[in-house]
Amino acid sequence: MCELLGMSANVPTDLCFSFTGLLQRGGGTGPHRDGWGVVLYEGQGIRAFRDWAPSVSSEIAQLVSRLPMKSCIAISHIREANVGAVNLENTHPFVRELFGRNWTFAHNGQLADTHELALGDFTPVGSTDSEWAFCWLLARIRERFACGDSLNCDEPAYWQQLHQWCNALSPRGVANFLFSDGRYLFAYCATKLSWITRRAPFGEARLSDSDLAVDFGEHTTANDIVTVIATNPLTTNETWHAMSAGEFIVFDRGEIAYRAGDTQRNNSQTQ
Amino acid sequence: MCELLGMSANVPTDLCFSFTGLLQRGGGTGPHRDGWGVVLYEGQGIRAFRDWAPSVSSEIAQLVSRLPMKSCIAISHIREANVGAVNLENTHPFVRELFGRNWTFAHNGQLADTHELALGDFTPVGSTDSEWAFCWLLARIRERFACGDSLNCDEPAYWQQLHQWCNALSPRGVANFLFSDGRYLFAYCATKLSWITRRAPFGEARLSDSDLAVDFGEHTTANDIVTVIATNPLTTNETWHAMSAGEFIVFDRGEIAYRAGDTQRNNSQTQ
Numbered sequence: 380m381c382e383l384l385g386m387s388a389n390v391p392t393d394l395c396f397s398f399t400g401l402l403q404r405g406g407g408t409g410p411h412r413d414g415w416g417v418v419l420y421e422g423q424g425i426r427a428f429r430d431w432a433p434s435v436s437s438e439i440a441q442l443v444s445r446l447p448m449k450s451c452i453a454i455s456h457i458r459e460a461n462v463g464a465v466n467l468e469n470t471h472p473f474v475r476e477l478f479g480r481n482w483t484f485a486h487n488g489q490l491a492d493t494h495e496l497a498l499g500d501f502t503p504v505g506s507t508d509s510e511w512a513f514c515w516l517l518a519r520i521r522e523r524f525a526c527g528d529s530l531n532c533d534e535p536a537y538w539q540q541l542h543q544w545c546n547a548l549s550p551r552g553v554a555n556f557l558f559s560d561g562r563y564l565f566a567y568c569a570t571k572l573s574w575i576t577r578r579a580p581f582g583e584a585r586l587s588d589s590d591l592a593v594d595f596g597e598h599t600t601a602n603d604i605v606t607v608i609a610t611n612p613l614t615t616n617e618t619w620h621a622m623s624a625g626e627f628i629v630f631d632r633g634e635i636a637y638r639a640g641d642t643q644r645n646n647s648q649t650q
Numbered sequence: 651m652c653e654l655l656g657m658s659a660n661v662p663t664d665l666c667f668s669f670t671g672l673l674q675r676g677g678g679t680g681p682h683r684d685g686w687g688v689v690l691y692e693g694q695g696i697r698a699f700r701d702w703a704p705s706v707s708s709e710i711a712q713l714v715s716r717l718p719m720k721s722c723i724a725i726s727h728i729r730e731a732n733v734g735a736v737n738l739e740n741t742h743p744f745v746r747e748l749f750g751r752n753w754t755f756a757h758n759g760q761l762a763d764t765h766e767l768a769l770g771d772f773t774p775v776g777s778t779d780s781e782w783a784f785c786w787l788l789a790r791i792r793e794r795f796a797c798g799d800s801l802n803c804d805e806p807a808y809w810q811q812l813h814q815w816c817n818a819l820s821p822r823g824v825a826n827f828l829f830s831d832g833r834y835l836f837a838y839c840a841t842k843l844s845w846i847t848r849r850a851p852f853g854e855a856r857l858s859d860s861d862l863a864v865d866f867g868e869h870t871t872a873n874d875i876v877t878v879i880a881t882n883p884l885t886t887n888e889t890w891h892a893m894s895a896g897e898f899i900v901f902d903r904g905e906i907a908y909r910a911g912d913t914q915r916n917n918s919q920t921q
Contacts, residue, residue: 422739423739424738424740424741424775425738425739426700426738429697430697438713438717439713442709442710442713446710466693466695467695467696467697468693468695468696468752470695474745475747476773476775477773478773479773479774479775480775481775500771500792501747502749502750503750504694504695504747504750504751505694505695521771
């Protein structure tokens with residue numbers, strides 16, 4: 380399988396501490412040796428780093444872990460391949476432009492028969508189930524908001540629709556998703572995702588996968604709000620919140636903007 | 651303005667030597683301080699590195715210049731901004747997926763009133779004339795090959811069409827383009843582009859912008875063919891070929907697959 384990491388913050392924040400913990404699991408403390416990737420947003424622009432090499436031994440990953448590149452939204456992934464060869468085109472996160480925004484998508488799990496899903500103009504470059512599911516999701520969004528309808532990304536009705544599409548993919552297997560349009564961080568949990576929101580008063584955090592601790596009080600202001608979400612909690616001395624199966628959360632600048640359980644799960648169908 | 655760098659090779663080759671020369675021009679030996687970017691293909695997968703910081707002082711650029719990442723196609727750009735703020739979304743090369751391929755585009759020059767150009771489903775994320783022209787070009791390609799027509803990217807008729815679209819953009823200003831679909835490297839010259847093909851017997855090359863020389867004979871085999879193309883020649887002791895105004899060249903694994911002058915330039919119109 381794989382592991383996911385995401386961040387949503389109200390001030391540009393570097394991912395160094397959390398990423399340092401995650402990259403250990405890519406061949407060090409964890410078996411996810413088949414590549415890694417991270418997308419860091421700066422406004423609508425992105426930096427994307429990826430490698431098919433294990434993150435624990437990747438020189439590019441080392442750079443990402445120590446260079447304080449500041450983002451309000453970040454998504455990262457370390458891969459243990461099941462579908463698709465180990466190469467760059469199969470390395471998450473995947474990125475596509477839609478409506479003038481960079482959309483980013485990463486997946487933990489496996490989905491069956493995704494090639495049955497009808498795509499629009501988005502065509503997978505690689506051969507993973509994950510990228511196919513992403514293309515399907517984007518095609519649904521484009522279709523839903525085509526014909527000049529104004530896209531209001533700031534409304535619960537829209538987020539509810541995204542949730543339904545995730546629910547529609549979920550019965551095909553294991554569907555833990557982190558994705559973003561550069562404005563919001565969307566998290567869908569099928570089996571395993573945990574999050575933590577750090578805000579004043581900040582304290583010390585200790586990584587579970589590396590002998591590293593940070594006192595966030597030394598690096599933050601009283602107004603900072605930073606949420607980190609991961610497949611497995613990254614620290615040992617903090618309380619993380621486990622998402623439930625079928626739950627969907629929209630993070631906006633570190634805070635929860637929308638949250639819904641799996642009530643609609645049985646009413647949805649894969650298109 | 652800006653400077654361009656491209657590479658087409660028949661064996662995976664690193665860009666370290668040429669990129670080391672180019673990055674000096676981003677705030678060192680040249681004035682192109684407003685960011686830089688590079689896309690390195692591995693098959694259809696890509697690594698993309700970009701920064702709004704000057705390349706000469708960018709830690710990410712330093713990594714790219716010393717890490718031997720091997721590609722058969724690479725496109726790089728250092729920016730001196732004219733249209734669009736200095737930020738990541740305005741940093742070349744731009745990347746979009748079309749027909750399941752990663753397309754990459756970089757531009758040296760300036761084009762007037764590109765917002766008049768009708769786009770299809772490709773929407774610019776940033777505010778540059780360059781990204782708009784790229785979106786327009788992709789929209790034309792999709793339109794031309796839509797409706798189930800098979801796309802034969804290996805035929806002169808297709809390359810001639812690409813040339814005509816470049817010609818159509820050219821009257822709007824200065825249009826030096828490097829772009830790729832991951833299979834071919836396309837070069838369109840309006841004012842300034844030079845290329846060199848290195849093959850056996852390989853010799854020594856000396857950078858013009860850095861006190862660095864390399865003996866390619868020590869790093870190559872007898873069958874290697876590597877073409878490098880740049881706004882200005884990167885070495886002092888080799889003969890580079892200057893492209894003429896309106897010329898279009900398709901490079902395939904280091905060799906010229908198609909080459910045409912500006913004969914059709916006056917017959918084309920911007921759509």
